[in-house]
Amino acid sequence: MSGKLYLIPTPIGNLEDITLRAIRLLKEADVLLAEDTRTSSLLLKHLGIDKKILAHHQHNEHQSAKEIIRFLSEGKTVALMSDAGTPAISDPGFFLVREAIRNDIAVECLPGATAxxxxxxxxxxxxxxxxxxxxxxxxxxxxxxxxxxxxxxxxxxxxxxxxxxxxxxxxxxxxxxxxxxxxxxxxxxxxxxxxxxxxxxxxxxxxxxxxxxxxxxxxxxxxxxxxx
CATH class of the missing domain: 3.30.950.10 (Tetrapyrrole methylase, C-terminal domain)
Structure with a gap:
């Protein structure tokens, strides 16, 4: 059974703008992805979440997507975070979502911050x-x-x-x-x-x-x- 890809919007400034569901999914996800792992690590630290983050950005997204699709095909839950705002809105995300859909993998985008x-x-x-x-x-x-x-x-x-x-x-x-x-x-x-x-x-x-x-x-x- 395939896993699920979640797109997690993150605050564009004020850290109070993170949603309760976003926090829960970041804690539960098997794999976390982010454009800039350093920026996202600061947010996770603020939220008390200690997890490794894999880099997924415009320079590696084609290669990275192949590995992520493999994770999802194995039944893992994957969460893609933005540096700030909603993934795929002037940020990486579109290519990965398209590949997930092409492989019949469920995709869900949470509502949240966008500038x-x-x-x-x-x-x-x-x-x-x-x-x-x-x-x-x-x-x-x-x-x-x-x-x-x-x-x-x-x-x-x-x-x-x-x-x-x-x-x-x-x-x-x-x-x-x-x-x-x-x-x-x-x-x-x-x-x-x-x-x-x-x-x-x-x-x-x-x-x-x-x-x-x-x-x-x-x-x-x-x-x-x-x-x-």
């Missing part, structure tokens, strides 16, 4: 319809994707790193207009959590003169969705 949901709700932008874009391509395909989004009517959600934030906001102004309503959240659930709302031009001006630290979530109103 874009609180950022969207906090933004004040329409949240009934939205598109999650995650990280834009760094080079090849970046301008093509932005051009495709010029006429997007749903709220758009992006992830961005500190060193590319101003470049990305500049490109958004180029493609969406400087008056397009937007919101940028950083350090969500952490001590210095911040959400800046306004036009793209106003937000860019703010971050040109303030801290560029932490991971950023950018929400941009869709074309014509709100009065600009």
């Amino acid at each position: 874009f949901v609180p950022a969207l709700v906090n933004s004040g932008l329409p949240s009934d319809r939205f598109t999650f874009e995650g990280f834009l391509p760094v080079k090849k395909g970046r301008q093509t994707r932005l051009k495709q989004l010029e006429h997007e009517e749903r709220t758009m959600i992006f992830y961005e790193s500190p060193h590319r934030l101003l470049k990305t906001l500049t490109e958004f102004i180029q493609y969406f207009g400087d008056n397009r309503p937007a919101s940028v959240s950083r350090e969500l659930t952490k001590l210095f959590e911040e959400t800046v709302r306004g036009s793209l031009a106003d937000i860019k001006s703010h971050f040109e003169n303030n801290t560029l630290k932490g991971e950023f979530v950018i929400c941009v109103a869709g074309k014509g969705s709100v009065k600009e």
Whole structure:
């Protein structure tokens, strides 16, 4: 009888955001996987869980998946943790889930922390319809994707790193207009959590003169969705 693959969301900042079921499954799982074993070890230590963690990340996931499928085929329970947030959302996980499904192995993803949901709700932008874009391509395909989004009517959600934030906001102004309503959240659930709302031009001006630290979530109103 095959085992089961669990995808376990982990806190994006505040450790109190771990769920009781996630803690139980991390304790019960036969095999724990994580993108960064050092980061995940700190969480397990906080939870009082003493277990070995195997590395599963974008550079080894194809090879790693073969061994994990073998574990699952032997009836073992496997839990894949993210470094922060939900596995497979701008993090490794998709490939392993697909391989498990192809091998008729049960997969279950727990509900839990992910950065874009609180950022969207906090933004004040329409949240009934939205598109999650995650990280834009760094080079090849970046301008093509932005051009495709010029006429997007749903709220758009992006992830961005500190060193590319101003470049990305500049490109958004180029493609969406400087008056397009937007919101940028950083350090969500952490001590210095911040959400800046306004036009793209106003937000860019703010971050040109303030801290560029932490991971950023950018929400941009869709074309014509709100009065600009």
